[in-house]
Amino acid sequence: MSLNTNLTIALDVMGGDQGPFITLSSAIMAIKNQPNLHLILCGDEIIITETLARLNISKEKFANHKQLSLFATSQVVTMTDKPIVALRSKKDSSMRKSLDLVNEGRAQACVSAGNTGALFSMAHFVLKTLPGVDRPALISSLPTHDDDKHVFMLDLGANVFCDSHVLYQFGVMGSVMAEQVDGISKPRIALLNMGEEAIKGSDHIKLAALELSKDEDINYIGFIEGCDIFSNKADVIVCDGFVGNVALKTCEGVARLVYEKSKAAFNASLVAKVFGSLLKPSFKKLFKTMNPDQYNGASLIGLRGIVVKSHGNANIEAFYAAIMEAVKEVERQVPEKIKNSLEQGLSAR
Amino acid sequence: MSLNTNLTIALDVMGGDQGPFITLSSAIMAIKNQPNLHLILCGDEIIITETLARLNISKEKFANHKQLSLFATSQVVTMTDKPIVALRSKKDSSMRKSLDLVNEGRAQACVSAGNTGALFSMAHFVLKTLPGVDRPALISSLPTHDDDKHVFMLDLGANVFCDSHVLYQFGVMGSVMAEQVDGISKPRIALLNMGEEAIKGSDHIKLAALELSKDEDINYIGFIEGCDIFSNKADVIVCDGFVGNVALKTCEGVARLVYEKSKAAFNASLVAKVFGSLLKPSFKKLFKTMNPDQYNGASLIGLRGIVVKSHGNANIEAFYAAIMEAVKEVERQVPEKIKNSLEQGLSAR
The missing domain is CATH 3.40.718.10 (Isopropylmalate Dehydrogenase)
Structure with missing residues (x-):
């Protein structure tokens, strides 16, 4: 040794x-x-x-x-x-x-x-x-529409509930991860919410937004909705562990569902079967990246x-x-x- | 008239x-x-x-x-x-x-x-x-792996936070919807949580589980994770509006991402393009049902x-x-x- x-x-x-x-x-x-x-x-x-x-x-x-x-x-x-x-x-x-x-x-x-x-x-x-x-967070990256870019998301399940200051700290930690690990300068930080409007969401999310926007070292860009997680609008998405865990596992569930249903589409007719078999490798690759929980490691930061x-x-x-x-x-x-x-x-x- | x-x-x-x-x-x-x-x-x-x-x-x-x-x-x-x-x-x-x-x-x-x-x-x-x-809820149905079955989910965003008794009421309301609208007898009711184990999740979710399991008219089956929303394990999935909204919109986001990426796979080569064009109609249909928010109406119950x-x-x-x-x-x-x-x-x- x-x-x-x-x-x-x-x-x-x-x-x-x-x-x-x-x-x-x-x-x-x-x-x-x-x-x-x-x-x-x-x-x-x-x-x-x-x-x-x-x-x-x-x-x-x-x-x-x-x-x-x-x-x-x-x-x-x-x-x-x-x-x-x-x-x-x-x-x-x-x-x-x-x-x-x-x-x-x-x-x-x-x-x-x-x-x-x-x-x-x-x-x-x-x-x-x-x-x-105050609290460690579980962070991992998800794919986006842009093949060369991914988005960091935290917390993915280390904490059930996070108050506003903990969410602020997650924003800072996510910003460091995106900057250091991915080399992104001034990473765009967003808070996951029910809507993009400032009036939406719980009080602690609104307070976290306030705290993040006051920190000059953080490039806070506002609220983001679930449908835009993959839109490459943000480099880091912040949420509490309950919401993050549900979102991550929902991704996994949708990916599995689409994979099963597309397999069925490929097998629907002899013609589809023949043609589908030619496309299967690229689909397999696609669904692998869509299953971030299994594909990438997650870090406890x-x-x-x-x-x-x-x-x-x-x-x-x-x-x-x-x-x-x-x-x-x-x-x-x-x-x-x-x-x-x-x-x-x-x-x- | x-x-x-x-x-x-x-x-x-x-x-x-x-x-x-x-x-x-x-x-x-x-x-x-x-x-x-x-x-x-x-x-x-x-x-x-x-x-x-x-x-x-x-x-x-x-x-x-x-x-x-x-x-x-x-x-x-x-x-x-x-x-x-x-x-x-x-x-x-x-x-x-x-x-x-x-x-x-x-x-x-x-x-x-x-x-x-x-x-x-x-x-x-x-x-x-x-x-x-106490509170109205937004309910809609999502597809499952079984083509003939869907799953009701509530609340999809009418309420930011729901205490345990409100979650219990959502369980009862969801049960009625599944029974009356879909004709399912003894609909299986589950609570969306971070894990299936009874020790996981917030206190109000554990209390809601207790309340649902005590109601003999409700077929409460326990906790369910995001990855199992589409597994046809439950007929009704109960969560608060924030979590439900994020989960629903995440579905929409994943569906859009997979659709875009599969379009790219279909266009990756001339061969894929020719074969892909034959499969496109069945894929379009698939992704339409994967976008429940746009496809089905949601009810405020x-x-x-x-x-x-x-x-x-x-x-x-x-x-x-x-x-x-x-x-x-x-x-x-x-x-x-x-x-x-x-x-x-x-x-x-």
């Missing part, structure tokens, strides 16, 4: 519905494509060693590997563990240890495809929020460390994408930039 | 982005298909007379028409009128008068494609809520009269569908059934 790399990420190898074969396959893909990346594999020693052997990394090769090391753990957080139970009784789990490694400075980020609720609770407890941040959540159902490509998202956030120092932005916002008021 | 029909509906002819040509074309289609239907056309006398003449109903023919009559009004609620302004200063508008006709018992229902906020305020003010109903809202952008077919929805609700006596169900629920507690 060698730590002669400048980028270290802890992986919760045991998390996710699919288990170590997926997470380790993604890990191998990541270190091949990112030569300066070191991955700490948290999980059951025997399972990890055996799975790596199946993936052509023998026990000996693993022991001397320059980019992979093991952190043996004895517990696994299951998909049905309640957050509070996982937090209290799974202190030697692969999930918890990968967070501990970030907290101790031994890793710069961690990636997990495990139980979402447990990951939130543990990450919040272990890493704590940044100064100026506002904490003192970087935590990327991959979908429980993630395949090799998706978990790989989550690792690369973590790499990007480490390189761009996202938590530090969020802290600075919130401090600037506070001192300007 | 003759009132020898047993079904009278007031139309806000002036409402909607497209104006009287659309609403009157739909009206003519409706009376042709429904011989016992009488429509009271509320709006500007000259515009209505001239538009009908363009549609082959001369002034004389109109004056003696058995199924059409005029209620001349001098004002129009515009799409940008604020609800409170419309309520106070547009008392002789086509929208207001069509509601007044329902209130006075001269029409059994009204249909409008006008300004949504103004219609809600006016309808609430003129018709008042049924006994046992919980009031002492029937109010159906058509989309501002409705075409002839869509506004016709809204009129026929009103016919159905009159025939099935929806308001009376809602009142009875809520009284039963109250007396059982």
Whole structure:
């Protein structure tokens, strides 16, 4: 084992519905494509060693590997563990240890495809929020009509209810993500609402709008409706976790429905079947990007460390994408930039 | 003019982005298909007379028409009128008068494609809520994976926030709609939430779940997530107006995005273009049903009269569908059934 790399990420190898074969396959893909990346594999020693052997990394090769090391753990957080139970009784789990490694400075980020609720609770407890941040948020990106652009959306489910100041903080955090990760200068920040008119929506949304518009460092553009999430009108869309979760999962549901119905259209007649088969590959690709929850990783931001959540159902490509998202956030120092932005916002008021 | 029909509906002819040509074309289609239907056309006398003449109903023919009559009004609620302004200063508008006709018992229902906020305020003010109903709700149906079934969803935007008892009432009202309009016995009622587990979501959603599960006349099946709106797991999905509005408009946004992207896929190469053109009609049909907000009418329920809202952008077919929805609700006596169900629920507690 060698730590002669400048980028270290802890992986919760045991998390996710699919288990170590997926997470380790993604890990191998990541270190091949990112030569300066070191991955700490948290999980059951025997399972990890055996799975790596199946993936052509023998026990000996693993022991001397320059980019992979093991952190043996004895517990696994299951998909049905309640957050509070996982937090209290799974202190030697692969999930918890990968967070501990970030907290101790031994890793710069961690990636997990495990139980979402447990990951939130543990990450919040272990890493704590940044100064100026009341609540962490789950952020991910969605496609837009413009193939080259996507839109960040937060919170996607870390918090049920968010007051106006928390929504304001989400705006600042989203702005930093869009600027640092996507290189957008002056990202357009919008609040998700029932209508575009200023009189619409709840009081706390109107207050958040006021607070965002007062911050000169934020390019606040106003309210946006659900139908315009994908219109490339905004770079960042802010909402509370309940609304964000419903919107994200509704996207998933609509994408699935359209996919099923278009398959039926392709099979409606022999002619359609023949012609449809020629178009199927491009449709498959389209629906994959329409399922952001499964395709992209989501990041839990506002904490003192970087935590990327991959979908429980993630395949090799998706978990790989989550690792690369973590790499990007480490390189761009996202938590530090969020802290600075919130401090600037506070001192300007 | 003759009132020898047993079904009278007031139309806000002036409402909607497209104006009287659309609403009157739909009206003519409706009376042709429904011989016992009488429509009271509320709006500007000259515009209505001239538009009908363009549609082959001369002034004389109109004056003696058995199924059409005029209620001349001098004002129009515009799409940008604020609800409170419309309520106070547009008392002789086509929208207001069509509601007044329902209130006075001269029409059994009204249909409008006008300004949504103004219609809600006016309808609430003129018709008042049924006994046992705290807030009216906007309800519509969405497609499911099963071609023969759809799912009712409420509230789609009449109320920003709804407490647990209001959500319970929405469950009862939705149950009546599914039973009366769709003939489903023991409709499956679900609450939209962030997860299916009973521990998730806000306190008022958990309390609403408790209240719904206690009502023996309601077939409450638990929480449902956004991804399962279209899965035919429930017949009625209950949520507050903010969440429902975001979910509905997100559907619209996703449908538009997939439609645009699939058009691009069809045009990606000459081969795809040729084959795609053969599949386009079935795709167009698919995306039309995926845009429930524009395709179906939505009903404002919980009031002492029937109010159906058509989309501002409705075409002839869509506004016709809204009129026929009103016919159905009159025939099935929806308001009376809602009142009875809520009284039963109250007396059982």
